[in-house]
Amino acid sequence: MEPLRVGIAGLGTVGGGVLALLGEHGERLASIAGRRIEVVAVSARRRRKKRAAPIGQFEWHTDPLALARHPGVDVVLELIGGAEGVARKLCETALKNGKAVVTANKALLALHGTELARAAERAGKPLRFEAAVAGGIPIVKALREGLVGNRIEGVYGILNGTCNYILTEMRASRRDFAAVLAEAQAKGFAEADPSFDVDGIDAAHKLTILASLAFGCPVNFSAVHVEGIRQVSAIDIAHADEFNCRIKLLAIARMTERGLEQRVHPCLVPVNTAIAHVDGVINAVVAEGDYAGSTVFEGRGAGAGPTASAVAADLVDIAAGRHVYPFGVPTAKLKALRAAPMREHVSRYYIRLMVYDRPGVIAEVSAVLRDQRISIESLVQRGRAEAADRAVAVVLISHEVDEAAMRRAMERIGRLKSVVEPPCVIRIEQL
């Protein structure tokens, strides 16, 4: 049978990993797929960059769009990144020209996944994106095929390795966010501009894709409530330990009576859950199905190897002619779901206040909480301030309360004279 001819756009870490994998495992994959997977053309920003694998043997194109129009290319592998611009244009053009598309681009899919899926259906060509979520963990296939027999009730997890690495290191070394972030940047675990990661946007992109697969709805990134981890301090991590919890940035999509919840924010998770023990750059996803129950997937979420592994799975499926709709069901059957308003979300909360150690502070705080009908499970103030002008931490755990009341209370507490900085509020997830 004719080989499957691949054009790769983007030859960074991931592109290099894909070339290495196909070089090393090409023979075996050919016997599995029934045909060879052959890279025929490549495109990247710079031709003469130092690369792990030589690219001289491949046809070179300065313009990635040339791959989308190339008569000798069956599949465009898009590894450029970014929700708009070249990456989007490339995928659209490739599909329009009857080529399959494999992409690792979570931003693109989170924002334009449904349109791209529709374009793929019109073209009768595959659109695959295993590499877009949780790297080496085959979670896209698991949700789309392996757990297809289930109505998914919830899907959640740790989808950003950078944040999980930072939170893990903060706990291990009792250092604060800024110090650990700087170290992570030096080690290459965090980008020079870390905001996509630490502000939760990357996790939200991935959650959007998982939610669409899990609930059979169009991607709806704008419905995701997103908070990052900048506000989490070493004090919070130490307190979480005392409550037998860990602090994790979770991405959670859950079907509720109020609609589909999609949210990304730091959480206190009980240590007796699998997710509490997922440390460092590891990713984890939990899928809750009505028949299978809870299934947990853990693995490396980024990097050349894991991402190449995901890309290879997609390429083999395409080479073997295994058809599947990009989001599991035909786009015409994707059902828009009401977004559950975050203000109605009910949770227990961890609240840390930095207050001046003066008589009456607790009374003031308590009065605000009482007025919002927020009842408190525990309150801890440890030690005394070293001086009258130094703040101490007061930590409260609330009973269940809705988000709107909590926001009102925090806004008022933040205005109290004895309260030094905006309250740090972290939701406690039961899972």
Next chain:
Amino acid sequence: MEPLRVGIAGLGTVGGGVLALLGEHGERLASIAGRRIEVVAVSARRRRKKRAAPIGQFEWHTDPLALARHPGVDVVLELIGGAEGVARKLCETALKNGKAVVTANKALLALHGTELARAAERAGKPLRFEAAVAGGIPIVKALREGLVGNRIEGVYGILNGTCNYILTEMRASRRDFAAVLAEAQAKGFAEADPSFDVDGIDAAHKLTILASLAFGCPVNFSAVHVEGIRQVSAIDIAHADEFNCRIKLLAIARMTERGLEQRVHPCLVPVNTAIAHVDGVINAVVAEGDYAGSTVFEGRGAGAGPTASAVAADLVDIAAGRHVYPFGVPTAKLKALRAAPMREHVSRYYIRLMVYDRPGVIAEVSAVLRDQRISIESLVQRGRAEAADRAVAVVLISHEVDEAAMRRAMERIGRLKSVVEPPCVIRIEQL
């Protein structure tokens, strides 16, 4: 498109789960697969048994083989069980007659999987068995498709929920094996004849299948080294805790320089691993790939719901016409691998001796170990015997040593007059 017509042989818990799932999610699955999945005929031991779902609407056959010969059946779903007899005959006949086969039968596949796969290839029909390993966890698909880009270096896990439940309960309630087994039987978590589970055979069947998928070799059940959990006592579990370990029945397949290791036995696993925290009836599988790294899968390994979820995934793949070789590669490409001799296996060991509390016992034991060149990392004897004729436990942790030397040493130590019962020896897995 014509519906996919299914004949179900065996209407126990799992069969009932499949009927319930197809009833509940049939519409959605039809839109995903592009055609309906329709149960047309059933067979079971007794027609008029009380069942969760009524079966009156299906054509009834007393002889399951009738399904394999039925012109109106496209897929035979084999839920009878057992490595030989009717189940085997049914699958063989169905494939011979050009029908697809879906089965949850791990014993059958562990012993005759390669022949069945060959028969399926000859017939050009699918043979699928997601339900045979780890229930609701889509691990067969993950190894066969999701991680296809990797050379798998090792695959291991907790594959028997009954054993894991017993070990978890022994730890939680500090009771011994027999008491917990009896309770598990009363609760329905263990069979009246528990030997398939507690002697490790069931886990070994599943491991055989995983190894074939992971390493591209014919199934080779007879090469699996199998030990069960009957020898593990409450004392051992308490001691493991002190060494920051848990005792788990692990099934491990690993490529070594000496060949393919396949072994099922109790292990001490460090508490800082994911697998140490997998408790109760939950199953877990870890796959180590050269590109993806370690990927962990956890979920419910048995029961109507999880097994039905797995069966549904297979049926949808078949209905959608997605072709895959039963063990990933064509049977002609499965490569027989040398089995690594267990006697050469190197491990650290936990050794518990029950000895009379007399002067000189430790000297005798130490002399035997020295003669076999087994060096000891630690030795713990706690408390004194209540009377001269009562034994006390002595626990040793060895450095790395090969199995042959350990067996010789244990055989000699078991013959010492001061040693009351055969030594309990448990391997310490680094993972």
